[in-house]
Amino acid sequence: MLGKLLGRLVAGTALVASCAAGAQEPVVVGIANFGPHPALDQSVSGFKQELARLGYVDGKNVRFVYSDANFTPAMIPQILNQIEANKPSVILTVTTPVSQAAITSVSDKRIPLVFVLISDPVAAGLVPNWNQGGPRFVGSASAMDYDAVLEFARQIFPDAKKFGVLYAPGEANDVVAMKSIEGAAKRAGLALQAVSVDSAIDVQQRTQMLSGVDFVYAIGSSLVQSSMPALASVTDRYRIPILSAETELIKKGVVAVSYAASYQVQGAHAARLAAELLKGRKTTDLAPIKPGRKDYAALISRKKFAQLGKPVPAAFEHCNCFVD
Structure with a gap:
């Protein structure tokens, strides 16, 4: 009887250990913002909400690491380095100055980058054309009509x-x-x-x-x-x-x-691209998204x-x- 009880205890302990070993850490998603501003904040909010709709829920299977430069260009490399230290699976870069700085400041070239609120990512040197992402970047452009x-x-x-x-x-x-x-x-x-x-x-x-x-x-x-x-x-x-x-x-x-x-919609467009990258697709497999008139x-x-x-x-x- 005692042997059976010990056997069950060992089996139960092994099962718990197995579950703990199989539990996955939340995916880390970095957000590098130029500074606190209603428009920029709306895009970040739209990004998070759309990721949640796609199954990446903050506090459950995703952890967001946010930092902003308080509109101080000299601080941008520092905030990007802080985010990279958390080993993110993807980084959202908000505005052109932050996105351009990420090319050199994010040293791990395996981390895919997603931009938002950039009028012309081709002119900014982030993507080769409007039909294909670059070797590191793809994103949601704010090209106005x-x-x-x-x-x-x-x-x-x-x-x-x-x-x-x-x-x-x-x-x-x-x-x-x-x-x-x-x-x-x-x-x-x-x-x-x-x-x-x-x-x-x-x-x-x-x-x-x-x-x-x-x-x-x-x-x-x-x-x-x-x-x-x-x-x-x-x-x-x-x-x-x-x-x-x-x-x-x-x-x-x-x-x-x-x-x-809508800034919120532009953030949502970026989230859909980020979700594809989290599934293993490459930035070069995707194309930048422009807002349509319906947006x-x-x-x-x-x-x-x-x-x-x-x-x-x-x-x-x-x-x-x-x-x-």
Whole structure:
């Protein structure tokens, strides 16, 4: 009897040991962000939510390692090194500066990299073309359809003849965006006044150069979007509405209208690519994803239009796009 009991105990112990040995550690997914900002945070949130939908649930079979550079370029290599030290199976890089730095800062070339919120990954040197991922990178591009943006601008600002744009010449995304906007402006029959900004300190002064425009289009620039309150403090004085490529600040009364591809959806696109890489596919097996028109949405602030003394066109009165 005692022998049978000992036999069962040994067998039970062996079973527990076997289960423990077979238990898998959670997959580590790194997230390297340029800094805390509503737009960037939405993409990270969309990335995590879509991974969970695909079966990679935080705290169960996946562990996220997050770090950001607080919008300080010199800190980017450091945060990437911290993430790499956790031996991630894939790393999400948010914005162009972080993604470009990852090529040299992430020394283990076996770790696949997924970018998000990059206007042109080809120009940024991350992928060879729009049909194939690079040897280390694939991702979700935020390439805007500026013809669609300005078509919308003509509808929401029907009397507009001229618009202004601030951009950072040191950011690859901004340079690419401006080339596309110039062409779209000509096709839309709108005059464009572009003003370069080198740092956040310059924003208020440079925005004054746009005093004669009918609206300002705030592109999805890290520098411009992080300085939106300063930009709006000037445009409000001139009663110039802002059309933004970022959706969060309209809810805070900073801008009058936004029209953009959802940052959350862009993060979800990146998650689908990351899931394929976690299954063993290579970055070169996949292609970058661009947002389609179905991913775009408009938000309008009646309160801001009234504050600026501008009417909301009657064509929008029944749209499901007002935030107030």
